[in-house]
Amino acid sequence: xxxxxxxxxxxxKTKNAYTIMTPEERKIMMDMCDDYRIFLDNGKTERECxxxxxxxxxxxxxxxxxxxxxxxxxxKIYCVNRNKNILLAVIGSDDIEKGINIVGSHIDSPRLxxxxxxxxxxxxxxxxxxxYYGGIKKYQWTAVPLxxxxxxxxxxxEKIEISIGENENDPVFCVTDLLPHLAQDQMSKKLSEAIEGxxxxxxxxxxxxxxxxxxxxxxxxxxxxxxxxxxxxxxxFLSAELEIVPAFKAKNVGFDNSFVGAYGQDDRVCAFxxxxxxxxxxxxxxxxxxxxxxxxxxxSEGNTGMMSKFFDMAVAEIIAKIKGSCDMITYxxxxxxxxxxxxxxxxxxDPNYAGAFExxxxxFAGHGIAVMKYTGARGKAGSSDASCxxxxxxxxxxxxxxxxxxxxxxxxxxxxxxxxxxxxxxxxNMDVIDCGVPVLSMHSPFxxxxxxxxxxxxxxxxxxxxxxx
Numbered sequence: 001x002x003x004x005x006x007x008x009x010x011x012x013k014t015k016n017a018y019t020i021m022t023p024e025e026r027k028i029m030m031d032m033c034d035d036y037r038i039f040l041d042n043g044k045t046e047r048e049c050x051x052x053x054x055x056x057x058x059x060x061x062x063x064x065x066x067x068x069x070x071x072x073x074x075x076k077i078y079c080v081n082r083n084k085n086i087l088l089a090v091i092g093s094d095d096i097e098k099g100i101n102i103v104g105s106h107i108d109s110p111r112l113x114x115x116x117x118x119x120x121x122x123x124x125x126x127x128x129x130x131x132y133y134g135g136i137k138k139y140q141w142t143a144v145p146l147x148x149x150x151x152x153x154x155x156x157x158e159k160i161e162i163s164i165g166e167n168e169n170d171p172v173f174c175v176t177d178l179l180p181h182l183a184q185d186q187m188s189k190k191l192s193e194a195i196e197g198x199x200x201x202x203x204x205x206x207x208x209x210x211x212x213x214x215x216x217x218x219x220x221x222x223x224x225x226x227x228x229x230x231x232x233x234x235x236x237f238l239s240a241e242l243e244i245v246p247a248f249k250a251k252n253v254g255f256d257n258s259f260v261g262a263y264g265q266d267d268r269v270c271a272f273x274x275x276x277x278x279x280x281x282x283x284x285x286x287x288x289x290x291x292x293x294x295x296x297x298x299x300s301e302g303n304t305g306m307m308s309k310f311f312d313m314a315v316a317e318i319i320a321k322i323k324g325s326c327d328m329i330t331y332x333x334x335x336x337x338x339x340x341x342x343x344x345x346x347x348x349x350d351p352n353y354a355g356a357f358e359x360x361x362x363x364f365a366g367h368g369i370a371v372m373k374y375t376g377a378r379g380k381a382g383s384s385d386a387s388c389x390x391x392x393x394x395x396x397x398x399x400x401x402x403x404x405x406x407x408x409x410x411x412x413x414x415x416x417x418x419x420x421x422x423x424x425x426x427x428x429n430m431d432v433i434d435c436g437v438p439v440l441s442m443h444s445p446f447x448x449x450x451x452x453x454x455x456x457x458x459x460x461x462x463x464x465x466x467x468x469x
Contacts, residue, residue: 012407014364014367014368014404014405014406015367015368015404016366016367016404016452017366017367017368017404017450017452017453017455017456018366018452020402020404021452021455025455028455029451029452029454029455030257030451032276032454032455032458033252033260033451033454033455035276036250036260036269036272036273036454037249037250037251037252037260037262038250039052039268039272040250040260040262040263040264040265040268040272041166041249041250041262043107043264043268044147044149044243044245044263044264045149045150045243045245046084046085046107046108046294046304047083047084047150047151047241048149049107049268049271049292050080050083050084050085050086050107050292053078053086053088053271053275053292054078054080054086056275056276056279057076057078057088057279060076060279060280061076062076062077062078062088062279063075063076063077063078064077064078064079065077065078065079065314065317065318066079068321069321070321070322071091071318071321071322072091072322073091073092073093073283074090074091074282074283075090075091076088076089076090076091077089077091077318079314079317081303081304081308081310081314082303082304084107084294084304085107085291085292085293085294085304085305085310086291086292087289087290087291087292087310087311087314088275088278088289088290088291089287089288089289089290089318090278090281090282090283090284090287090288090465091287091318091322092283092284092285092286092287092288093283093284093285094285094286094287096287096318096319096322096323096334097330097333097334097337098286098337099286099334099335099336099337099338099339100286100287100288100289100315100334100338101284101286101287101288101289101338101339101340101464101465101468102289102290102291102338102339102340102341102425102430103274103277103278103289103290103291103340103341103343103461103464103465104274104290104291104292104293104306104340104341104342104343104421104425105267105268105270105271105274105290105291105292105293105343105344106267106271106292106293106294106295106296106297106300106306106344106420106421107267107268107271107292107293107294108133108134108294108295108296108297108298109134109245109263109264109266109267109268109297110132110133110134110135110136110266110297110443111132111133111134111136111243111244111245112130112131112132112133112141112146112175112200112202112243112244112245113130113131113132113133113241113242113243113244114128114129114130114131114148114150114202114237114240114242114243114244115128115129115130115131116237116238116239116240117129117237117238118130118237119219119222119223119234119237120216120219121216121217121218121219124206124208124217124218125203125205125206125218126203126204126205126206126218126219126221126222127201127202127203127204128173128201128202128204128244129198129201130200130201130202130244131197132197132200133243133297133298134297134298134443135297135418135443136443137191137192137443137444138192138194138195138196138197138200139177139191139194139195140444140445141175141195141200141445142174142175142176142177142195142200143174143175143176143177144174144175144246144445145165145172145173145174145246145247145248146165146172146173146174146175146202146244146245146246146247147163147164147165147166147170147172147173147244147245147246147247148162148163148164148165148173148242148243148244149162149163149164149242149243149245150162150240150241150242150243151240151241151242152230152232152236152237152239152240152241152242153236153239153240154230154231154232154233154236155233155235155236156231158231160230160231160232162230162242165247166247166249172247173202173203173204173244173247174202174203175199175200175201175202175203176203177195202244204222205218205219205221205222205225206218207221208220208221209221209224245263245264246263246445246446248263248446249262250262250263253448257451258366258450258451258452259365259440259448259449259450259451260448260449260451260454261446261447261448262446262447263445263446263447264447265345265437265439265447265448265449266344266345266439266442266443266447267296267343267344267345267436269345269436269437269439269449269454269457270343270344270345270436270437270457271292271343272454273343273437273454273457273458273461274290274292274341274343274457274461275290275292276458277290277458277459277461277462277465278290278461278465280462281462281465281466284465284466285466285469286468286469287318288465288466289315291311293305293306293311293421296344296420296421300421300424306421306424306425307424312331312428315331315334315335316331319331319334332429335428335429335430336429336430338430338431339390339430339431339432339464339468340422340425340430340431340432340433341394341432341433341434341435341460341461341464342420342421342422342425342432342433342434342435342436343434343435343436343457343461344420344421344422344434344436345370345436345437345438345439345442345449346363346370346372346408346410346434346436346437346438346439347362347363347410347411347438347439347442348362348363348364348365348438348439348440348449348450349362349363349364349365349438350440356411356412356415357411357412358409358411358412358413361407361408361409362408362409362411363406363408363438364406364438365438365440365448365449365450365453366450366452366453367404367406367438367452367453368403368404368405368406368452368453368456369398369403369404369405369406369435369436369437369453369456369457369460370405370406370407370408370435370436370437370438370453371391371394371395371398371405371406371407371408371433371434371435372407372408372409372410372433372434372435372436373385373386373391373407373409373433373434374386374409374434375409375410375417375418375419375420375422375434376417376418376419377416377417377418377419378413378414378417381417382417382419382423383419383422383423384422384423384425384426384432386431386432386433386434387431390431390432390433391433393468394433394435394464394468397463397464397467397468398460398463400463400467401459401460401462401463401467402459403456403459403460403463404452404456405435405456405460406438408438420434422434435457435460436457437449437450437453437454437457438450438453
């Protein structure tokens with residue numbers, strides 16, 4: 001093997017996703033990304049993502065889990081956990097003891113949460129105190145239009161769903177910033193210190209009551225508006241879940257519309273593609289499961305995160321409705337024989353910040369789904385580190401379905417790092433690999449993904465559901 005062509009076959013080289021697509025696939029890609037942008041706009045919180053998922057599931061023949069007494073091959077079901085995470089399954093033709101194929105994504109994203117007692121007035125301006133959620137660069141959240149999403153209950157027990165700032169005629173809100181003329185001290189600080197967490201307060205009003213002389217008149221005017229519009233008072237905030245997110249909509253980016261720019265693509269780009277792919281699965285050999293979870297950005301804790309027992313309980317109930325009962329030995333056999341794609345995003349190589357990456361082991365926008373054998377930080381801390389055997393089987397499935405993929409890790413070895421839900425799945429004694437879409441400007445209010453990578457993620461998850469054994 002001495003000629004150039006044969007020698008080049010020995011080398012590993014990523015494929016550009018667009019060059020291996022047919023014209024028909026390019027059209028499918030563009031149409032799918034239009035639907036994806038709608039999904040992002042309608043699902044800016046984990047609760048809203050679950051609601052959108054249910055709508056899509058029902059349109060595609062899925063039924064609530066509790067409506068089925070017995071499950072047989074081809075049945076499509078979903079079950080919801082506390083309105084913040086959801087599991088969908090298509091029952092396979094094989095004995096479930098041979099295992100299930102799982103794609104797991106998270107639907108929470110970095111944001112600002114309102115504190116429980118948030119409302120105050122300062123210098124005749126009304127503001128809301130926040131506590132940031134997940135890993136953000138705090139300076140990116142100043143001087144951008146923000147919306148308020150969430151749920152609360154009135155003192156009479158009525159549940160109120162809130163979304164303010166998304167419609168054209170809605171007001172928006174913002175965290176103000178210091179003008180550069182007076183920012184000498186601020187601009188001399190490290191970026192991580194220039195904006196303090198306690199300074200991320202949302203401006204929400206500036207006109208006081210006209211007919212009543214009262215201290216904090218602007219605050220009371222805001223409370224009056226909230227009471228008239230939503231029937232809530234200040235005590236309502238104490239139990240409310242209100243999230244502050246960017247108010248702008250998902251957009252096409254580039255003259256060629258080759259990218260999607262939007263808030264929350266980590267990890268809703270993987271949630272959407274894993275959801276869309278399972279909606280198109282008919283009767284797989286192995287039971288296919290899509291799980292969308294909460295709380296990944298803060299460690300997957302809590303009763304809606306991947307570390308909760310929801311997944312275990314749902315799988316046990318599925319086994320029971322297939323086999324008539326579920327004992328621990330059967331459950332353990334199912335889990336041991338199962339496989340999971342932890343569908344979470346990776347960092348796309350950014351030429352503007354090339355020094356943060358080790359180029360030879362980086363993911364590139366437009367080169368397909370990013371396959372990460374391990375994540376973690378420094379010495380692979382917090383990583384599950386997939387086995388050679390499992391990774392080989394995954395790549396074989398992707399190659400057989402003409403999926404553009406690329407192997408990568410998250411930046412330079414000592415440059416930082418991050419984790420996913422993979423290690424919690426692995427702790428169940430299951431094979432798992434991280435496979436997701438590369439993202440530019442990750443964890444910012446406006447993240448960017450390549451449409452070719454979105455399409456290849458969809459193809460990858462669908463191939464895994466249907467063909468992994």
